[in-house]
Amino acid sequence: MLNLLFIVLLMGKQSSFLIQFPFVVQYKDKIMPLTICNLSSHNFMLISIFYIIFSQHSERSKVLLQHGVVTSWLAPIVWEGTFDSAVIDGIYKPLNVTIATTVFAVGKYITYLKDFLESAEKHYMVGYNINYYIFTDQPENIPAVTLAAGRSLWSLRVPAFNRWQEISLQRMSFIRKAIEEQIRKEASFIFCLDVDMRFDNHWGAEALGNLVAVIHPWFYQASRDSFPYERRPESLAYVHADEGDFYYGGAVFGGLIDEVYKLTGTCEEHLVIDKGKDIEAVWQEESHLNWYFIYNKPTKLLSMEYLWSDEKVKITELKVVRLSTIKKNLAAVRPN
Numbered sequence: 157m158l159n160l161l162f163i164v165l166l167m168g169k170q171s172s173f174l175i176q177f178p179f180v181v182q183y184k185d186k187i188m189p190l191t192i193c194n195l196s197s198h199n200f201m202l203i204s205i206f207y208i209i210f211s212q213h214s215e216r217s218k219v220l221l222q223h224g225v226v227t228s229w230l231a232p233i234v235w236e237g238t239f240d241s242a243v244i245d246g247i248y249k250p251l252n253v254t255i256a257t258t259v260f261a262v263g264k265y266i267t268y269l270k271d272f273l274e275s276a277e278k279h280y281m282v283g284y285n286i287n288y289y290i291f292t293d294q295p296e297n298i299p300a301v302t303l304a305a306g307r308s309l310w311s312l313r314v315p316a317f318n319r320w321q322e323i324s325l326q327r328m329s330f331i332r333k334a335i336e337e338q339i340r341k342e343a344s345f346i347f348c349l350d351v352d353m354r355f356d357n358h359w360g361a362e363a364l365g366n367l368v369a370v371i372h373p374w375f376y377q378a379s380r381d382s383f384p385y386e387r388r389p390e391s392l393a394y395v396h397a398d399e400g401d402f403y404y405g406g407a408v409f410g411g412l413i414d415e416v417y418k419l420t421g422t423c424e425e426h427l428v429i430d431k432g433k434d435i436e437a438v439w440q441e442e443s444h445l446n447w448y449f450i451y452n453k454p455t456k457l458l459s460m461e462y463l464w465s466d467e468k469v470k471i472t473e474l475k476v477v478r479l480s481t482i483k484k485n486l487a488a489v490r491p492n
């Protein structure tokens with residue numbers, strides 16, 4: 157009822173005040189962005205009072221109100237309830253798009269690949285053409301997983317490094333090269349994913365966009381000053397204390413092939429320059445990715461539904477967990 161009042165109040169009012177920050181209203185399962193509503197300052201006050209009551213009314217609303225369904229630069233943030241799969245599929249299915257999906261499975265991480273692929277076949281972009289590109293040092297150990305029609309798997313050989321940080325770091329460069337040599341001829345979109353993950357629910361075409369980032373599941377409640385950006389000015393991943401919007405996860409990014417080509421190319425260049433100066437960013441390529449997204453704003457953000465972690469207690473605000481990082485025994489799987 158309160159939610160309804162809130163919406164009615166908004167609908168009837170004229171404006172002189174434009175709310176600029178991400179703000180949403182929720183009524184039952186429907187979520188609406190408020191960034192397009194113009195409000196007088198008087199009504200803004202009233203709404204603020206309702207907001208306080210309303211945000212105590214529902215835990216889910218609290219997280220949504222905190223993060224919104226659009227960013228301050230008007231990029232959508234994808235949550236359950238903000239999209240209609242039938243409409244989305246109506247747009248993308250007739251285009252017969254192919255989505256490249258890169259996954260690194262080097263050293264012992266190859267053991268994660270079977271569950272990753274099997275769960276992806278159940279939940280990831282079901283009904284779409286998918287080319288999986290598996291970067292591995294042991295193509296012979298890629299598990300045989302039955303793929304649905306229109307989906308295929310390629311293996312690309314990469315060396316085994318003796319530091320896990322190096323494997324993670326090198327991904328930008330290998331992806332950039334693979335786009336140049338193969339992927340750009342074979343797909344129109346790309347997602348670059350970690351392998352230590354399992355899909356549990358629908359993860360579909362609503363995630364497609366020009367440049368797509370995911371909100372990191374460990375920092376969605378953190379304030380900007382506690383985001384783990386690289387803070388040493390000597391690194392090209394350096395982020396000033398006054399900059400930064402969200403802290404994004406390195407385990408999921410994607411978009412149009414050309415956009416991701418630019419992203420991986422820039423990160424690769426910066427990583428090479430840093431290496432020349434003998435400095436490794438605090439969270440390796442994830443730090444460079446976060447730097448990139450400050451100056452090249454993602455056109456779409458995926459909520460934590462799209463990257464959660466088995467190590468986190470599921471919060472009631474999350475209606476659905478679509479992809480989750482599995483618990484790993486770091487000492488057993490990492491080379492160092």
Ligand SMILES: CC(=O)N[C@H]1[C@@H](OP(=O)(O)OP(=O)(O)OC[C@H]2O[C@@H](n3ccc(=O)[nH]c3=O)[C@H](O)[C@@H]2O)O[C@H](CO)[C@H](O)[C@@H]1O
Nearest residue numbers: 260261262263265320324350351352405406407439440442
């Ligand atoms: C949830 C999330 O955002 N995770 C990020 C985080 O830690 P993570 O703890 O998730 O990093 P991680 O150990 O999963 O390594 C990242 C990825 O590199 C590959 N790999 C790594 C080690 C190895 O021996 N073999 C291998 O194949 C594999 O695809 C793995 O998923 O920080 C990393 C950078 O330091 C990456 O940015 C990860 O994406």
Ligand SMILES: [Mn+2]
Nearest residue numbers: 350352407481
């Ligand atoms: Mn990972």
